[in-house]
Amino acid sequence: MRRIIAGMLMLLAVITLTAAPSDAAEPFTVVSAVELKAMIDGKDPALVVIDSRSREEFDAAHISGAVSLPYQELAADRSLLDFPANAKLVFYCSGST
Numbered sequence: 250m251r252r253i254i255a256g257m258l259m260l261l262a263v264i265t266l267t268a269a270p271s272d273a274a275e276p277f278t279v280v281s282a283v284e285l286k287a288m289i290d291g292k293d294p295a296l297v298v299i300d301s302r303s304r305e306e307f308d309a310a311h312i313s314g315a316v317s318l319p320y321q322e323l324a325a326d327r328s329l330l331d332f333p334a335n336a337k338l339v340f341y342c343s344g345s346t
Contacts, residue, residue, distance in 0.1 A: 285339065288337075288339075289312070289314070293337065295333070295335050295336055295337050296336075296337045296339065297316060297332055297336050297337065297338050297339065298312050298314060298315040298316065298339045298341070299315065299316050299318050299338055299339060299340045299341070300312065300315045300316065300317050300318070300341060300342070301318060301319060301320040301323060301340050301341065301342045302317075302319065302320075302341075302342050302343050303319050304317055304319060306343060307319075312341065315341075318330075320342065
């Protein structure tokens with residue numbers, strides 16, 4: 250399963266979770282905003298963009314197609330991340346969460 254963490258316009262990192270984490274040289278790979286845009290433009294059905302900011306921030310502006318899952322809710326209930334095993338999750342925030 251691939252997981253992607255993104256800091257809004259700052260840092261984007263791809264995290265690949267494997268059955269044996271020691272197999273991975275790095276827990277994540279840094280990608281650019283341009284690379285994320287290409288992933289979104291590629292319309293990969295496994296890609297899920299998650300906005301971890303507050304709902305108010307999400308309502309004010311967000312990446313088109315993003316899902317609002319505020320960090321505080323995710324921290325309290327990880328079952329909110331119940332996506333298919335092949336999902337590529339992209340998390341982004343304002344950098345203060």
